[in-house]
Amino acid sequence: MNYPVWELYFAGGGLLIAFIAVVHVYVSHFAVGGGLFLVLSEIKAYREASAPILEYTRRHAKFFLLLTMVFGGLTGVGIWFTIALLNPAATSDLIHTFVFGWATEWVCFLGEIVALFIYYYTFGKMRPRQHLKIGWLYFMFAWLSLFLINGIIDFMLTPGRWLEDGNFWSGFFNPTMWPAMFFRTSLAFMFSGIFGILTAVFIKDDATRRIMVRYCGRWVLFPFVAVLVSGYWYFKALPAEIQEMITRRSPELWVYFKWFWIVSAAIFVIGVLKAAWAPQRLGKALAFVLLAIGLMYMGTFEFMREGGRRPYVIYKHIFTNSMRVRQQAEVNRRGILQTARWVKNRQITAANQMEAGREIFRLECISCHSVGGVLNDILPVTAKFSVFGMDSQLDGMGKINRYMPPFFGTRQERLALANYIVRGLHGKKDADEPVVRTDPGPVDVPAFDADKDSYVLLAWNDLGMHCISDSDPYWVLLPPANDLMAQLIKRGPKPEVVTRDVVIEYRVEPDFENPASHVAFWNYAHAVFGKSLKQNIGLSGNGLKGEMEFNAERRVFEADLIPVVPYPDSGGFNPYPMFTITARDKKTGRVLATTKTTAPTSTEMGCRNCHGGKWRVAGVAGFSAETAMDVLKMHDKHNRTDLLARSRRGKPVLCQSCHADPILGAKGDGVRLNLPAAIHGWHANYLSMRGTEACYKCHPSSPRGPTKCLRGIHSKTMDCTSCHGTLEDHALSLLKAEAAGGKAEARRLMAHLVPRKVASVGDVKGRKPWFNEPDCLACHQGYGPAAKGSSSFNRWTAGREKLYRESHGRHGSLMCEACHGAPHAIFPAANPYGFNRDNIAPIQYQQKAASLGKGNCRVCHLKKPGRGGHHDGM
């Protein structure tokens, strides 16, 4: 914000600081521990009156001088140079807060240099007692250096009370300062053993070499125990959120965490080898291996420490990209281009959008990301994104997963940044999804003779749209499983719903008879559902044609879980396959009535909008392998699961095997969130402040898409949010119920969601998915017309039995859907594949696309009925 940013595309991503810091820290710890090592080795030489050991100590001192003073000293200055270039704002904070800490450390540095020069150059020339005194003074200065720097470095991880009082001492004696000090001191001693072995293996005299290698081996082993003990103390002293970041939240840190333990074991084994046997044959090679392992040890620890404080460079004070916590609100309001100093494009226009995006990229991204470099390369992690996906990813940063800072700036700036990454860095064209042309073909409506026909057969699909995840080789969210319902009415002066002595059959139109040749569901049904299914037979045993069963409770004939898919055998995509429903006399087989209905089913699920990959079928729908795998990859990354590996072993996962879901009757494991809450809750964090776009980027309701599932009468004046709320509202309603049930994860997902339909989270009414849904009667009070602008958000049905799709009219005879159509396709519906494709029954029986019997009781009633009707308001 305050400073120019060095545009380090290839060498960025922390490569410079990682390189210089790890080697410096390794050598500088040696510079501390090695001081004591020299003194104690010299004492050992005097005690044992051993000239070879004294000579070894002298030679080791020369090695020590050349390594620690030249390389160690200058790389230390190098770190300072480097951090000032990469994060001047945080460096300035450290300098201004701790200037006298640094200055005191400088005095120690001076003392170290003088002591070390004298120690080495007077070796053998000074009286032993005085020479040892110089050695002790060196060690004192070196350890005090570590003491001072440790306080400041650890301050960055746990600034403690400094955040409130800004006091030097609060920052220095921060909550983890002491455990860190013990940890680093132990490391320093251990490293002095590692470097001791490195010089000891070159001793020519066999006996001396063996003695000294074993001696150094003990220098590795004993401090190693202290490293583990103090390391545990250090870890336990960290605030819970940092512990969690290291062990759970940060995907990359997990690798370092694992390696830390592997390397620990290696150090222990080699340490024991050296201390106990000092093997001759592998001596030199092992010494170098140990040296490399020591460096890895330092590296993994430093990466964990730096990673643990993410997304901050000074915890809760300044982010890794130099953005200050306290500036966030202002920058979001005024914009990063207005508040940062080193910016050329202050306003975004169509002409400069790319250049402005690049400037924002420079300000907010390249302090951690390289472009095509070795570390934290931004290219592979953003390759999958469209501008929309990238923008959404930026939206979600710093919310649920806090290892990256939040985006600072306005919506327009965020879009400019997304545009730069996708179009600029990746060179993608990223045109908007084309408008899908659907074929509004003729709809063949069965005949009905109002004067002669005795029966009215009504059929419908209960949900109005059933989505299918045809990502079967990887995971299953929803299998092909459509439910059809039918009611047969015997017309008369007093019409009655026929429930006996009839057979009601269903049959899909010919082009849709072979779903198994379009989706891999049947190959994985056993692995996913534990059922061996015949081709084209669904989970309940129903196929694409068959008899419906009578459900006495609902007084309806139904065929459930019909495995229809939106892929015609002749090719392409049609999410509204047509079924013919026929009612026959059970005894004679005579056809009593025939009608049709669609079984709406779509694979237009837009996961690819953010997860990458293309559509699998006809360029308009279906899951490509790339999309499906990325979904698993992200799930694995964020939740430490192994779903992708499982799918590769031929065991795709059913989401509901862990997550409860009332629609499938899945109970879940009781710990994790139910599936709708998990999915909406997670993604709402990435799709905030949007309208229906947030809905149709996942669900098949895009106005440009091939399904347009919201097609009923409500689509004329309303959109998804009218009943369901915006995505934030919707997600909060689901999460609140889960939070009330004691699921902590719900609170984590809710933390950054702000409701938009109501004033506060407190005003959102929690609900159970699929059962507490927007109540029709909330707007249609007394079954009357809805007032303009009314919304049923937050006015949920009391339970499953109150759902529209479960409800009957007065007398409990006809189901609501029988006369009004399926949800989202309430009559009159405008189907993109033929206007009346969803209006068959009204057209068939009353030649008018409207609620059945509206002003036309004669559809069923051959004699004018009395007052009241099927519900109030008729």
Next chain:
Amino acid sequence: MTPVTLVPQPDVLQVPWGWFQALLVFTFILHLLLMNTMLGNAILAVFAGLGRNEDYHAMEKQASVNLPYAIAFTVNIGVAPLLFLQVLYGHLIYASSVLMAVYWLSVVGLLIIAYYCAYIYDFKFEALGSRRTLLIAASAVLMLTIGFIFTNNMTLMLTPAKWQAYFSNPNGTILNLSDPTLVPRYLHFVTASVAIGGLSQAIYWKIRQQKGLEQAASRVAIGMRWFFRATVVQLALGTWFLLALPSGVLSRLTSGALYPTILLIAAATAVLLVLYFGIKQQVWPAAACVAATVTIMVLIRDFVRAAYLEPFFSLSDLKVAPQYSPMIMFLVSFVVGLIIVAYMLKLAAAAGKEA
């Protein structure tokens, strides 16, 4: 976008700026003297290595012994002024450093190589034979390069008008080559190093002479000759540097106001004395006058810096949130540290005699 809008907001100080200013000036003078000794000895070692006579050989050998110490203390004593500079002018030097980041960061690598060259030169002085001159020449060239990079940054941090270049080159490869003061300023420091390199040798051999080494006298003379000739060249360079200053800055310096006038008169007097003692080959008075000159020059440099920055920044603008205890910790540890260092040096001085 004007240059002023690019100047970052400085952070808050812990004690009033005067403290930092005093510490900066004091430690910078020490650093400058050490740096001059280091670079001067390196350059002198190259030329002495090319010479054939006994005196040159001895002086070259002495330079090889001096150099590792000189580098170590130049770096160490350099840390302090760089720290205090960042406290007072961090917002300026961080910005300019980023602009020339590639060069600025390369200082670390170059210095490590130069340092190891100097150690090899010292430890393998005889074994290397004539190749050692090549080695120390490489070290000297690296040091000269580092100096050039420093001069670039120290001028770039004062001239935000040049910072606009960032918008066409954000890759950290900007140098301040178009600055008219860059070359005279750089040569001014290099020449000072040659002079002080000569003087440091003269001092060493003067001590040896006082301890009775006969051959030392001619080496003192050679050292003083280097010193004197370089100082004469310095007169011309100093004038060039002075006249190359932007008119606004120069007029502030020559405005006749009390403080700059005293500084200029003091500088002129000190330089005359330096020349006098130089030509007279009086080592100790010359050394004292050099210390005085460097001190005055650092104060003038400071005045010039303030004049450069006047349009957009003054030290008195810096806000203070006072907390004195850390400074007391530093001052106490500084004194204790120096006492311990003195004690160690005493032990070291006694060591040779006992052996």
